Amino acid sequence: MKQHLTFLLILLAILCQATPILANFVLIPMDDQQSNHLKAYGIAYKVLKDDAEVEWLLNYRGGSFMTKQTAAVETECRVRGVSFETISDSNAESIRRQLSNPDVNMDVVKLQKAAKIVVYSPVKVGPAEFENTDAVLLVLTYAEIPYELVYDEEILKGDLPKYDWLHLHHEDFTGQFGRNMHRQSVADIKAQEDIAHKYGFQKVSQMKLAVAKGIKEFCAGGGYLFAMCSAAETLDIALAAEGVDIVGSSYDGDGIDPNAQEKLDFTRTFAFGNFNLESDNGYRGFSTFSDINSSAGRGYDQPGGFFELFNFSAKWDVIPAMLTQNHENVIREFFGQTTAFRKGAVKASSLVMGEGKSSHRYIYGESGRGQWTFYGGHDPEGLRGGGGFRNPTDLNLHPHSPGYRLILNNVLFPSARKKKRKT
Incomplete structure (x- = not known):
């Protein structure tokens, strides 16, 4: 036994x-x-x-x-x-x-539910070589997260409510074609002009305003908007300049309203106010759009520092806590046509989630029933100093990028939107 x-x-x-x-x-x-x-x-x-x-x-x-x-x-x-x-x-x-x-x-x-993701991009209508460096397209593809594409025509037709999450990158919603020859080819410009004429707009700037307003309506209706680089800046400029000609003759054949600056209406914007438009250097020049950009007047800036993510209460400030999840809270700065946001141009209603010494980098806000996040810079792991900016980043070399993690936090955020928010 x-x-x-x-x-x-x-x-x-x-x-x-x-x-x-x-x-x-x-x-x-x-x-x-x-x-x-x-x-x-x-x-x-x-x-x-x-x-x-x-x-x-x-x-x-x-x-x-x-x-x-x-x-x-x-x-x-x-x-x-x-x-x-x-x-x-x-x-x-x-x-x-x-x-x-x-x-x-x-x-x-x-x-609880995967957000339906859509990216606003001219690759929908043409080759648009510069769009190959869109950080969000790169990271969605790398992470194997499915998405669809829209451009001006789909927004004008009212397709945005089909989606939960909309991304904008280095676009120009003012109708000035990026304000330099590096941004858009002749074919890219013609594609926009063709859509404008198809929908009865005399100028691309008028069409882009209608698109910007459609994006604002999407957000107000409960959609989630994520914008980077010049898209964040020019979207608000276009909204503030509704009914005002801010487009120089080199882009549309007629001049700027001499009183354009005084006529801007900052109550229409998402994030920015108290900003001044930059002078027009012509399409072959290299200019930023306004002094929203912390590096305004210097084009692609070469920042040498870092920006820091703020620490939010996971129990009381749930939204910014989700949007700032990371394994690092100090992140190397990266340039862009809109590198970062001048502190004096950011509205008090915008929540700052990340900032450098002299600028805000990562901000959040609400519009109607929807939410938006604006993120300064072009590519979190792109080359510093402007050289080779047409070359897409190989994310196989950056699988731990804290700057790219911020983008992906925004991709998952809409899946938790039913949780009660205290922010």
Whole structure:
């Protein structure tokens, strides 16, 4: 009997060693243990797309993700090179209890539905070579997050309400074709002129204003808007200048309203006010649009510093806490036609989430029932100093980019929009 009992104990010990604790959850860490931060967002989006739920663990190990364990999730992580850990029900509940502690700046946000993503881009109607460097197109493709494309015509037709999340990048909504020859080719300009004429506009600037207003209506109706670089600046300029000619003769054949500056209406804008338009250097010049841009007058600036993300309460300021999740809170600055936003031009109603020594870099606000985020600069990992700006960044070389993580935070944010906001 004693020998039989000893045998059973030995057998039980062997089985315990050979049989792992039942894993019911997959934890995708987003701290320094993550092998590919950017592709991890693609896993979270894929889980949502498959009608499963993702828990976003704010301020826990860099803003980690947790979801129910399935063979499919584990396979996707392995195939995409994303680090993950399998944990039990009790371990998952222990993490939730830790995050719910009122004395820690952490929380759990449930993501429930994959946002339908659309990117405003001239590649919809032509080659538009410069658009190959659009940071959002690059990172969505790299993270394997699906998206659709729209351009002026789709917005004029009223297609935006079909989507949840709209991205704008280095576009010019003032109708000045980027204000330099580096931005748009003759073919790009003709494509815009053709759309304008098709819809009865005499000038591209008039069409772009209608597009800008359509974007504003999309946001006010509950859509989420994310804009980078010159798109953020020119969108607000176009809205403020409604009914005022701010386009020089080199672009549309007639002159600027001499009283244009005094006629700007800053109540119509999303984020900016108290700004001055830059003088027109002509289409072959190299000019910025206004002094919204912290490097106005110098074109592609070469910043040499860093900007810092603010620390928000995960329990009380949930939205900015989500939008600033990162494994680093100090990020190297990067240039753009609109590099960053002059502090004096940012409205008090805008929430600053990241700033450098002399400018705001990353801001958020609400418009009607929708939300928007503006992010200064062209490419978080692009070449500094302007050289080679037509070359798209190879994100295989930057899988841990904290600057690109901010973009992907915005991609996931609409999935949590049903959570009550206290901001």
